[in-house]
Amino acid sequence: GQNIDQPTEMTATEGAIVQINCTYQTSGFNGLFWYQQHAGEAPTFLSYNVLDGLEEKGRFSSFLSRSKGYSYLLLKELQMKDSASYLCAVRRGNRDDKIIFGKGTRLHILP
Amino acid sequence: GAVVSQHPSWVICKSGTSVKIECRSLDFQATTMFWYRQFPKQSLMLMATSNEGSKATYEQGVEKDKFLINHASLTLSTLTVTSAHPEDSSFYICSASSGNSYEQYFGPGTRLTVT
Numbered sequence: 001g002q003n004i005d006q007p008t009e010m011t012a013t014e015g016a017i018v019q020i021n022c023t024y025q026t027s028g029f030n031g032l033f034w035y036q037q038h039a040g041e042a043p044t045f046l047s048y049n050v051l052d053g054l055e056e057k058g059r060f061s062s063f064l065s066r067s068k069g070y071s072y073l074l075l076k077e078l079q080m081k082d083s084a085s086y087l088c089a090v091r092r093g094n095r096d097d098k099i100i101f102g103k104g105t106r107l108h109i110l111p
Numbered sequence: 112g113a114v115v116s117q118h119p120s121w122v123i124c125k126s127g128t129s130v131k132i133e134c135r136s137l138d139f140q141a142t143t144m145f146w147y148r149q150f151p152k153q154s155l156m157l158m159a160t161s162n163e164g165s166k167a168t169y170e171q172g173v174e175k176d177k178f179l180i181n182h183a184s185l186t187l188s189t190l191t192v193t194s195a196h197p198e199d200s201s202f203y204i205c206s207a208s209s210g211n212s213y214e215q216y217f218g219p220g221t222r223l224t225v226t
Binding site for chain 2: 031040041042043044045048050087091098099100101102103104106
């Protein structure tokens, strides 16, 4: 079966740091994505992890532990425009390129 | 690069009619295209995967006779919602993969409202 869990909602303050966790149990694993989605818009790519460890890209960092089935997205120096949903998604790989999405975490940024 | 477009961006139709949504890769050849549906405040649910020139593979619970998918060329896939009902009202998003990269490129989505 496929199971991707992440918190439904989180709230943080402008300028602060927030960590969004994701755990997964999937039949097959060939990488984990994080996407940002503003209401009414398509998702935009943030990061991709296939090996264990931390990937840093500007204010955003993503971490993966394959043995634990765990990832997190770290957002630093939060800005109001970071208010959005953040989707954790797993590519099962091998025979196909399907990406299975978690339900998303709605992040609210307070001034 | 790697731009995917969808047309129309929004559509309103009457119950019982059919609606076609186009997904185009503008600057690359998409060997595989994916169709997702997203209800308000829900995540993306994969409906089907289509490869150019072959029949689409539908996810469990998705009616293939209701959601017709045609991947006629390496740059175009279409989703036709047949005999639409109000419960089909949703945000439909396509994505495309060239097979050369791990990334899928998403279109801007189509908002379908069935009255």
